[in-house]
Amino acid sequence: MSQEPEDVKPKLNLNIAFDGTQITVKVKANMKFAKIFEAAEKRFGKDPGMMMVVLASLLFQQLHVSAIGTLRFTYEGNRVQPTQTPAELEMEDGDQIDAFLQQFDL
Numbered sequence: 001m002s003q004e005p006e007d008v009k010p011k012l013n014l015n016i017a018f019d020g021t022q023i024t025v026k027v028k029a030n031m032k033f034a035k036i037f038e039a040a041e042k043r044f045g046k047d048p049g050m051m052m053v054v055l056a057s058l059l060f061q062q063l064h065v066s067a068i069g070t071l072r073f074t075y076e077g078n079r080v081q082p083t084q085t086p087a088e089l090e091m092e093d094g095d096q097i098d099a100f101l102q103q104f105d106l
Helices: 033-043
Strands: 011-018 021-028 051-057 062-068 071-075 096-101
Touching (some): 011 033
Parallel strands (some): 011 096
Antiparallel strands (some): 011 021, 071 096
């Protein structure tokens, strides 16, 4: 009898929707969303994590600079963090993530 090797790290097809467009990405369940978000932002033609936001507080004379992506992502209405994985969110094949443009109040 021939036995097929069991795929130790099965892949999921996740759908990411943004502005009326949907893409499908094939990911490992233990892959960090930071990598998934970067790929999605590139495919949607957005800057992947390269936007530099400078917030100056004149009151405290402080300057804060941080690198963030152009899009924000939600799953079942909850914000998805770049450090999370599909496995942590118990995602299944075919689940959808919604992407939104990041808005800033300066």
